Ligand SMILES: Nc1ncnc2c1ncn2[C@@H]1O[C@H](COP(=O)(O)OP(=O)(O)OP(=O)(O)O)[C@@H](O)[C@H]1O
């Protein structure tokens with residue numbers, strides 16, 4: 001259904017190709033998963049299928065890509081729209097209408113689908129993706145995950161024969177991600193749809209894949225095979241596979257269920273040992289204090305009666321369904337929303353701030369920067385300069401630190417980012433690494449991260465974990481809003497769960513998540529009832545065991 005023959009893509013001005021001499025075939029009616037480290041060319045490969053590369057991105061494509069027999073170089077994306085439906089990494093960039101319902105209908109309108117069919121499919125899709133209550137909402141007034149659902153819905157309504165999805169679950173809460181994957185699997189099984197999907201969070205998708213295409217790096221040939229063949233040799237592995245490798249299980253398990261069946265002996269070896277807990281934060285006056293906070297967006301009550309206190313050195317994971325109010329809470333801590341009632345204070349932990357700290361929405365940005373820094377859900381919102389180097393130089397100046405500080409952070413998170421690249425042309429993961437570095441340069445006492453792992457591979461995530469842990473050891477506090485249960489398990493002391501604008505749980509990570517089917521990490525599910533959460537914890541215990 002999809003065929004690559006000797007395909008190379010080189011972006012204008014790039015020193016080397018983003019894809020090199022790729023040959024592969026995706027058969028009709030299969031769900032094929034594209035995996036590989038950040039910047040290995042996954043989005044480029046997907047773009048070559050939908051025709052966005054090179055028609056919209058520029059650059060040179062050599063070789064031949066065909067979809068359902070049509071050459072994507074001689075057919076514009078518009079002329080492929082009846083066969084290929086695409087969901088990009090950045091849905092906001094692709095929305096064409098203003099409301100949820102119009103967006104779901106738009107693709108069908110341009111294909112000339114009859115009105116009664118359109119009506120029926122819109123209703124089906126609203127239900128399928130849990131969007132019925134939001135149907136009249138302006139897209140601009142949706143949370144990140146709600147937008148991602150609309151983007152997915154808008155291609156499903158056209159019933160394309162081929163679906164191309166770039167990190168379709170990156171902004172979805174764990175339950176929503178499972179629902180979307182179940183829908184995709186149904187399309188594949190029942191309608192023979194061909195799905196090609198890139199995803200970093202393999203723990204969410206690998207068990208659904210018929211085939212895996214691994215792009216080890218831009219210079220190496222892709223490796224294609226069944227998930228159980230490719231995963232053991234892949235540089236990116238979900239926790240279930242990594243745990244299987246540690247324990248020597250063969251064949252390697254791909255799902256929690258497979259792993260639980262084999263976990264008996266490992267459980268026995270670990271009984272009696274205790275996982276090393278994340279180091280406890282130092283006591284001290286809070287760096288953020290939120291009390292009975294209510295925030296409204298128009299008619300929507302996004303937060304109600306929220307209380308939260310964050311201490312120096314503490315890492316707090318903020319979790320909860322799409323639309324629960326996580327981004328709103330983080331934005332309130334940097335003064336982007338005025339409370340309808342209640343109070344927010346940050347910076348009380350430092351002596352010079354006096355006792356109560358400052359009220360974010362009444363504090364000048366330059367002053368606020370000394371207390372708190374936010375990496376927003378859209379890292380783009382933070383980047384202004386024309387090159388990576390200029391962005392880093394500006395961050396060093398703003399933070400008044402030694403030149404090169406920000407650049408060193410970028411290089412530490414992702415080694416391969418070039419100085420001269422325009423931030424717009426970075427891969428999603430590279431752009432996030434840059435935005436993170438810009439904020440980390442100022443070493444704010446309180447660091448806020450909104451979905452900090454979109455587009456990051458496991459290696460980059462591990463480096464992010466190191467950086468945040470070092471900051472914590474130095475007394476910096478971090479609050480991260482995330483759907484990434486694996487990241488939260490590695491990093492957080494404490495987890496706060498929001499539901500419909502209210503705090504419904506607040507406590508130590510291990511206690512809150514282990515009993516929760518939605519928020520427990522894979523290792524916890526496999527080894528329950530033992531209290532282990534992550535692969536590194538298990539590795540350490542096995543290495544130090546007699
Ligand atoms: N429009 C563009 N112009 C120039 N270079 C680009 C452009 N788009 C991508 N690149 C570069 O091509 C390489 C591959 O990028 P691509 O987005 O395909 O990677 P990816 O595997 O999807 O990464 P991620 O997992 O971070 O999304 C990167 O080094 C990126 O900086």
Ligand SMILES: Nc1ncnc2c1ncn2[C@@H]1O[C@H](COP(=O)(O)OP(=O)(O)OP(=O)(O)O)[C@@H](O)[C@H]1O
Nearest residue numbers: 141142143144145297302322323324325326327328
């Ligand atoms: N500008 C806006 N106008 C109206 N409603 C809004 C606006 N921004 C957000 N909302 C609504 O407020 C609620 C909370 O949104 P918020 O972005 O804080 O959720 P979230 O927990 O961060 O979700 P996600 O996990 O999807 O990012 C949602 O119901 C959302 O639709």
